[in-house]
Amino acid sequence: VSSPFKFLLSDVQVRMVMNNKDSSQIYITDPKMNAVLVLSTSTAGSTPQIFAGNLSNPTLWMDGHQLSATFYQPRGICQDHEGNVFVADSGNAVIRRIDSKTGLTFVGPNEIGEVSTVAGQPRKPGVKDGPGEQAQFTNGISAIICDSGTFLQNESLIERKCA
Numbered sequence: 001v002s003s004p005f006k007f008l009l010s011d012v013q014v015r016m017v018m019n020n021k022d023s024s025q026i027y028i029t030d031p032k033m034n035a036v037l038v039l040s041t042s043t044a045g046s047t048p049q050i051f052a053g054n055l056s057n058p059t060l061w062m063d064g065h066q067l068s069a070t071f072y073q074p075r076g077i078c079q080d081h082e083g084n085v086f087v088a089d090s091g092n093a094v095i096r097r098i099d100s101k102t103g104l105t106f107v108g109p110n111e112i113g114e115v116s117t118v119a120g121q122p123r124k125p126g127v128k129d130g131p132g133e134q135a136q137f138t139n140g141i142s143a144i145i146c147d148s149g150t151f152l153q154n155e156s157l158i159e160r161k162c163a
Contacts, residue, residue: 017077017085027051027085031073036087036098052087052098052115061092061122069115071096076142086118088141094120095137 017027024042029035035053040046052066053074060072072091079085083100099114119135126136 017079027077027079029074029077029087031075031090034071034073034091036071036074036077036085052085052113061089061094061117063096063116064114066098066113066115069096073139075140089117090139090141092120092122093125093137093139093141094122095141 018025024040026039026041028037028039028048030037030048033053033055035055036051037048038051039048050067052069053071054062054068057068057070059070062068062070071087071089073089074087074096075090076088077085085098085100087096087098089096094117097116097118099116117133119132120137121133121135124136125138127138128134128136130136
């Protein structure tokens with residue numbers, strides 16, 4: 001494992017998930033860089049690359065192309081059975097999706113995956129059940145996907161089901 005990856009593991013709490021469409025890729029959330037990274041396991045000594053997030057844009061929340069979208073302290077990460085990647089964007093108190101239908105195989109800066117907010121209200125933390133943008137989450141959220149494809153949100157050991 002290369003030294004930049006060791007730095008990530010020792011310096012911040014990262015979460016990882018293996019790409020279920022391509023087992024040679026691992027997605028990693030990095031709350032310090034405000035980005036989602038991808039690591040290729042097929043090449044020895046490879047370093048993580050930016051998969052989603054715009055490091056040069058100071059905007060804390062913005063949907064759009066995966067390299068234009070912005071995150072704020074992404075923590076949880078998971079992938080559903082269709083290959084969509086879900087990110088618990090902790091600092092923004094929202095759940096984001098990187099759409100597999102628009103292309104998730106990492107090929108570089110011309111990638112066309114779209115990031116969208118699927119639950120929560122950006123920069124408005126709270127605790128409120130409801131569909132999509134009516135729901136509210138506190139900061140510090142993480143996410144998992146059940147085998148059935150049901151999305152669960154885990155927040156300070158509180159399990160909430162999101163439709």
